[in-house]
Amino acid sequence: xxxxxxxxxxxxxxxxxxxxxxxxxxxxxxxxxxxxxxxxxxxxxxxxxxxxxxxxxxxxxxxxxxxxxxxxxxxxxxxxxxxxxxxxxxxxxxxxxxxxxxxxxxxxxxxxxxxxxxxxxxxxxxxxxxxxxxxxxxxxxxxxxxxxxxxxxxxxxxxxxxxxxxxxxxxxxxxxxxxxxxxxxxxxxxxxxxxxxxxxxxxxxxxxxxxxxxxxxxxxxxxxxxxxxxxxxxxxxxxxxxx
Numbered sequence: 013x014x015x016x017x018x019x020x021x022x023x024x025x026x027x028x029x030x031x032x033x034x035x036x037x038x039x040x041x042x043x044x045x046x047x048x049x050x051x052x053x054x055x056x057x058x059x060x061x062x063x064x065x066x067x068x069x070x071x072x073x074x075x076x077x078x079x080x081x082x083x084x085x086x087x088x089x090x091x092x093x094x095x096x097x098x099x100x101x102x103x104x105x106x107x108x109x110x111x112x113x114x115x116x117x118x119x120x121x122x123x124x125x126x127x128x129x130x131x132x133x134x135x136x137x138x139x140x141x142x143x144x145x146x147x148x149x150x151x152x153x154x155x156x157x158x159x160x161x162x163x164x165x166x167x168x169x170x171x172x173x174x175x176x177x178x179x180x181x182x183x184x185x186x187x188x189x190x191x192x193x194x195x196x197x198x199x200x201x202x203x204x205x206x207x208x209x210x211x212x213x214x215x216x217x218x219x220x221x222x223x224x225x226x227x228x229x230x231x232x233x234x235x236x237x238x239x240x241x242x243x244x245x246x247x248x249x250x251x252x253x254x255x
Contacts, residue, residue, distance in 0.1 A: 019241065022237070022241060023237070023241065026233055026234070026236075026237040026241075029230075029233045030230045030233045030234050030237075031230075033226050033227075033229045033230035033233065034226070034227065034230040036226040037222075037223045037224075037225075037226035037227040037230065038223075040219045040220070040222040040223035040226060041219070041220070041223045043219045044216050044219035044220050044223065047214040047215055047216040047219060048214075048216055050214045051213070051214045051216060054078045054212050054214070057077075057078045057079050058078055058079075058080070058152070060079060060080070061080070062079075062080035062081055062082045062150070063076065063079050063080065063081045063082070063153075064081075064082060065081070065082070065083045065084065065085075065114055065120075068081050068083075068153060069114075069116075069118070069189060073190050073191050076153050076191070077153055077154065077155065077191060078152060078153060078154070078212055079152070079153050080150070080151070080152055080153075080196075081150075081151060081152070081153050081193060082148065082149070082150050083112060083114065083120060083122075083148075083149045083150075083151075083193065084114075084115070084146060084147070084148055084149075085112040085113050085114045085115065085119075085120070085146070085147065085149070086112070086113045086144075086145065086146055086147065087110050087111075087112060087113075087142050087143065087144075087147060088110065088111040088112070088113055088119065088184070088186065089110060089142035089144075091110065091111050091180075091184045091186070092108065092109065092110040092140070092142065092170065093108075093109045093110075093170060093171075093172055093175055093180075094106040094107075094108060094109075094127075094137060094170055094171045094172070095107040095108075095109060095157055095172060095173070095174070095175060096129075096134075096171050096172065096173055097160055097173065098126060100126045100206055100208060101208070103128060104128075104129050105126050105127050105128040105129045106126065106127050106129060106137075106171070107123055107125075107126055107157060108123070108124045108125055108126070108127055108140060108205060109121055109122065109123050109124065109157060109175060109192075110122055110124055110142060111184065111186050111188065112147075112149060112193075113186070117187060118187045118188070118189055119186040119187060119188050119189070120188070120189050120191075120192065120193055121156065121157075121175075121177065121180075121188055121189075121192040121193070122149060122151065122192065122193045122195050123154070123157060123192055123193065123194050123195060124195045124203075124205055125195060125198075125203070125205025125206055125207045126205060126206045126207070126208075127140075127204060127205055127206075135171060137170070137171070138204060139204070140203070140204070140205075141200045141203050143199055143200055147199045148199070149193065149195055149199060150195070150196050150197050151193040151194050151195040151196045151197075152193065152194045152196060152209070153191055153192075153193055154191065154192055154193065154194045154212075155191060155192065156175070156177045156190075156191065156192050157174070157175055157192065159174045160173055160174060162174060168183070177190065194207075194209045195207060196209075
């Protein structure tokens with residue numbers, strides 16, 4: 013291969029690598045811009061007045077997610093589920109989830125709060141007060157509880173790793189709506205549950221970080237090309253005549 017041909021191949025490869033990685037960086041910035049717009053929409057919804065149950069149920073799930081809501085109903089305490097391996101402030105524990113029956117016969121899955129796990133016996137559950145009768149629940153509409161990886165088949169007892177909304181509806185016979193509520197205030201004072209729910213995040217920083225990496229790689233390709241193909245050859249001493 014002649015030096016001219018080798019130079020042309022290396023130049024073409026460097027150009028393609030620099031352009032592709034730069035384009036990937038722009039794509040990540042575009043994704044970040046979309047997430048910024050989505051985050052602004054979420055923040056705006058959070059500032060709106062609380063929805064009533066009828067207004068929340070009448071809206072599309074994608075339009076009511078992250079809205080404050082006020083529900084009136086009765087706990088279905090017999091169907092309380094403790095979602096295991098859920099963390100708060102780096103501590104392992106449970107998310108306590110109980111369906112709330114609404115007057116129209118439907119039910120909403122309420123994520124009531126977080127409870128620490130017993131350090132000696134992981135299956136020992138803390139005491140939980142679930143009032144009978146009609147209760148007033150305030151909270152924020154959210155997707156169903158996030159799923160974690162399961163090493164074993166789905167459990168059916170009070171302690172579970174995940175909770176599938178459709179399967180749980182069939183199991184309990186409840187007509188569950190397609191979203192849940194993150195409870196914000198205790199119906200029963202001093203119920204022992206923490207409700208320091210993290211603010212919803214859309215992952216803007218992740219896309220910005222990926223963009224930085226792609227732009228950095230593109231810049232590195234250009235620097236290496238300039239150094240090894242343009243600068244370094246000119247720094248080599250010329251070979252003596254007849255050598």
